[in-house]
Every structure is written in structure tokens, then in C-alpha cells.
Amino acid sequence: MLQKLREKTSGWIATAILGLLIVPFAFFGMESYMSQRVDTYVARIAQPPSWWASAPRVWPITYLWKIEDIDAAAYKERLETARMRMRAQQGESYDAKAFESVENKRKILDTLIDDRLMQLATKRDNIVISDAQVAEAIGKIPDFQVDGAFNTDRYQMLLSTQNPPMTPRSFEAKVRDGLMDDLIPSRIAQSAFVTDTELDRLMRLLGEHRDVSYVNLPAPAADTSEVTQAQIDAWYKAHAAQFHAPETVRLEYVEVDGSKLAPPVVDDAALHKKYQEQIAKSPSGDKREVSHILIAVAANASDTEKKAAEAKARQLADMARAPGADFAALAKANSDDSGSKAKGGDLGWLSKGGMPGTFDDAAFAMQQGEIRGPVKSDFGWHVIKVNQIQQGVQRSFEDMRADLEKELQQGGREQAFNELTGKLVDAVYKNPTSLEPAAKALGLTVQTTPAFTRTGGPGIAADPKVLRAAFSDNLMQDGTASDPIEIGPEHTVLIRVIAHEPERALPLAQVRDAVVQAIHADRQRKAAESAADALLKAAQGKGLAAAAQAAGLAVADANDLVRRSPLPSAQAVEAFFNLPRARDNKLSMGKALIGGSYMVFELRAVRDADIGQVSAQERTQLRQQVSQSTGMQAQDAFVRAARAHYDIKVAEDRL
Structure with missing residues (x-):
């Protein structure tokens, strides 16, 4: 038996199998089989070797590619920075749920990937940022300046107050990285230019004048034709997303409104004491x-x-x-x-x-x-x-009596409001799954709202802070009471979600009437478009005036229009100027849906702007705007093109 085993393992087939087994050991090493590896990257960028830029992404050549990982810590830092910036910009309208969406997180990650790609590009091309450039960039930061000049003491002091504190060396490294990220894109953007010929052409177009004739078609008669069950089923299936019930919540809440609290009784002794205090403060x-x-x-x-x-x-x-x-x-x-x-x-x-x-x-x-x-x-x-x-x-006591009484009552009401709010919060925190015991103990009323969506509802449901709390995951999932929410001066509420309905598809039986209405509306829209197409076809043969007269419609003229003309409407003017100029002696005509009705129009004349009337300052401003816009487009195009040279893998489950 052993002899047979030896014979079977000493032939050329056995040698070939052994050779194949050696390959993975050569690339991975024995440790790959003896240990486990846990990846923590949120994005992985694979870069071909600099000496073989066109290296294919196939095994085993992939082992020549350089791997650059964006770890979770770098991503979380970028995410938190974006979160703080958005909170500062949007204030009370900040929507935490929208910010935490997968789409928004992926957008933030993409900016981080683009920055890392630019770092790789600068390193690949052996581009470096000099110490002088770093010093110049730091010197321009206003926070480090005193009387308009860079101040070393202030620079070091402010770095030491960061959380965590930063040394000048670490801050300079951060500035250097930022300059490297921005170096190639910014230089591409700055390299954009506009020739005089391009500028002249643009000014002629921007200042263009047009003469237009147009016909407003009447809305077609309402569609009353039969809608079959098969048509209903087909429409419902094709437009299922339109027949969804939005996410809703229903709340119970307790409010403390200082304006509804009974004003405290103020006696003469308190009034006289307050009067003496006023005199002492401002004789x-x-x-x-x-x-x-x-x-x-x-x-x-x-x-x-x-x-x-x-x-x-x-x-x-x-x-x-x-x-x-x-x-x-x-x-x-x-x-x-x-x-x-x-x-x-x-x-x-x-x-x-x-x-x-x-x-x-x-x-x-x-x-x-x-x-x-x-x-x-x-x-x-x-x-x-x-x-x-x-x-x-100085006014007398009797002159000031009413003001003093009002001031003392207001102070007493504020104190009562704060005390009542504090007691309510303490009581609710003892039993956060219900507002009823706390409200009953303090003589307050538990109120409820009707179901409302994320767009808001009546009463307190219209307040942005209440909306954010009501649709937060904690309140919807746990069913506990919120922290106190201030919805006005001396006006606070505590809320609790008592019902939550996620977005859901509505059954056909429930939306049948809406489906039928949608089919009728679609038929009416198509009829309106058909009428516009028929008029347009007739006008292309004999002119708009003749076609309109044959159809019993009135033609209106709009002469010497410019792009900012308010009449007949901004929508109509935009459609007029989107119409190409006539060529080869053909009429230039078009149609547009304006305010629910179709308009058919004919371009009668076009006159370029007189660029001789444009001032040098206006030319300079327009040149700068166009150059900036063109530069940003070139910058974005470069970043998009750079992605094609790398293999990028995103770990969606780690966002």
C-alpha cells in the first residue's frame, strides 16, 4: 500500500499540483492561513505602479498595485466637521435624519476620496509644498494676526487651546496636506481664461433682443371617457410610487405656557420696596x-x-x-x-x-x-x-405704580413658570413612558395631536424643533418622553410618540378614485399636447398667424424682449430664448407648457446686443465670472478623470 502511495505522488501530475499549491503560499505567506484579518476601511483606493500606469487589474498583477485605505477615523472626522458646519448654517431648520441618510454620507465620503486622490496625484508627479508656501498660508489666517500682521505668540497660544492641543509642527503638517489636496485642482481652475472673441459672443447673446408671436391654447374639455379596470390596474402598477401613504406620527404632549399662568398678587410693601430699588439704581x-x-x-x-x-x-x-x-x-x-x-x-x-x-x-x-x-x-x-x-x-411712586406692578407680576410669572417646568421635568423623568402621571400630579392636561407627516401639522406640530424630536429614532422606537422643548418665550412642551406609521404602499381599493382621476388628467394633458402639436404643424406650413386664424385662436405679439423681461411670464420668456435662431429660411417655432396650458410661439426677429455700449468694468466682471465658472468645470472634470486611473472600493455597510 505504501509503495502504491509513493508511486502515485511521485509522477508529473503530482509535481504540477504541488507547484500550484506553492503559488498562493508565495504570495500570501503561511500567516494568511494561520491568522484572521479584520478590515476597517470605509474606502479602499488601489493605484497602479508608477512604472506601469496601464497595469491591468487582474490577478496576480493586482499585487503590484499600491493600496491606500481611508479608515473609519478619518471618515468620522470629516463627517463630524460637515455636521457642525451644516448645523451652524441651517440653525433650527437642521434635519438630522436627512444628514444621516446614506446618500448624504456617501456624498461626504466622495469628497474625502477626491481629496485623497489629489494627494496621490501630487505624490505620483513628485509635487511638493515648500516651507515658504506653508508659512505664507499660515500667515494669511486672520486668527493668527494682530493689527493685520502675523503674530507668533498668538499663533502658539491659539494652537495650544485646541482640543486636543496642537503643536506648530503638527499644524504645519495639516496645512501642508491641505495645500497638496488643493494644489492641482486650484491651479487648473486658475488656468481658465476667456478670449475676447468668446466674451464678445457671450455679451451679444446675453443682451439679445427678440420679437415673438405666440398663441395661448385653451385647456381642453375635461375627459369623461370610460376607464376600464385593466387601465386602472396598469396605471396603478406603473405609478405605484405615487400612491404611498407618507410616514406619520401622533403625539401626546404636556405644555407649560407662562402667559396662561395666573399673575401673582402684589402687595403695597413689595411695590414700595421695588420703587426704592429703582431710585437707588438710577436716582x-x-x-x-x-x-x-x-x-x-x-x-x-x-x-x-x-x-x-x-x-x-x-x-x-x-x-x-x-x-x-x-x-x-x-x-x-x-x-x-x-x-x-x-x-x-x-x-x-x-x-x-x-x-x-x-x-x-x-x-x-x-x-x-x-x-x-x-x-x-x-x-x-x-x-x-x-x-x-x-x-x-425721577417719577413719583404713584406714577410708577402700574409699571412696578406689571414688572413684579412678570417676575413672579417667570418664577412660577420655571418652577412648574422643573417639577414637570423631574416627574416625567421618573416615569418617561407616560406623561399622564406627571401631568395629573401638577394639575396639567395631557393633549394629543392628530397624525402628521414630516412636513408638519397643526398646533405644536408646526414647530421645527417639535418635528425634529417627534421623528427622531429615540422617540419613535422607545416611546419615551422627550426633553423639554422651548417653542416660545416661557412656552415649553414635553412630547411622547404614541403612534408611528412608516411610509407604506396604499392598496388599489383605497386609491381607486385617485387612480381614475390621474388617468383622466393624463388623457386631458395628452389632448392638450396633441392640440399644440397640431397647431405647431400647421404653423410650420403657413405661418403662425394663418394657422391660428384657421383654428379660431388669437395671436399676441411680444416685441423687443430681453432675457429678464417679466412679460408675458418668466416661464414664457425662458422658452422664447431657448428656441434656436431660424436657419435656411425656415421659421423658428416651438411649444411650451406654461402654467398648465400650452403655448405655441414663433420667433420673428433676433437682434444681438450692441457690445459697444458695454463698459470696460462690465467686461472685466463678466470675464472673471466666466473664467471662474469654466475653471470650476475644468477642476471637476479633472477630478472625475482622475478616478478612472484608480480602482475604488467603498464599504457601504461601514458608513
């Missing part, structure tokens, strides 16, 4: 119109961060005192006070005691037009400007 009753710039400092800020904020406030104060300085513009560009930033820092008229202590003391010690800062408060550092001073006369 003369002076008022001041004040603007400010706030450089916010977080409560847990480090000493370095506090010093940086103070330095920035001092710099802004110096800039505000400079001759001709625009305080409002500085506030809009730099203030961290979201309430006054858009108004140029304007806080309106203030009475003594209307602001925190140090701010109040400074403002009421200043002269009209004076700028003072930095002034420290619990919120950070302020630069203060007194715009106007209004001298006042």
Missing part, C-alpha cells in the same frame, strides 16, 4: 442707548482661553476707537451675542440695573460716544459703546 432716571461686542468665555475655560478672549476684546476695542471705525460692522463680524449681533451689537435703551453689575457700572459711568473695554462679566469680555444719553426726571 435721576437716566437712560442710555448702548451697543456692545461680546467675546464669550465658557465657565470651564482654561486660563489660556480666558487670556485669548481678553486679548481679542482689547484688540477689538482698539479697532473700534480708530478714526472712522464702524462699531456695528465690528459687532456683526465678531460678537458672540446672538441676540444683538445681527443688529450691530445694539442693546437699545437701558436703565440703571438693567445689565450685570460690571457692565452696568461701566455703561453708566461713560460719556456719550465713549467706547470702553475690555469689561469683564460672567459671560465673557465686552467692548461697550454709549450711543446716546437721555437725561430723566
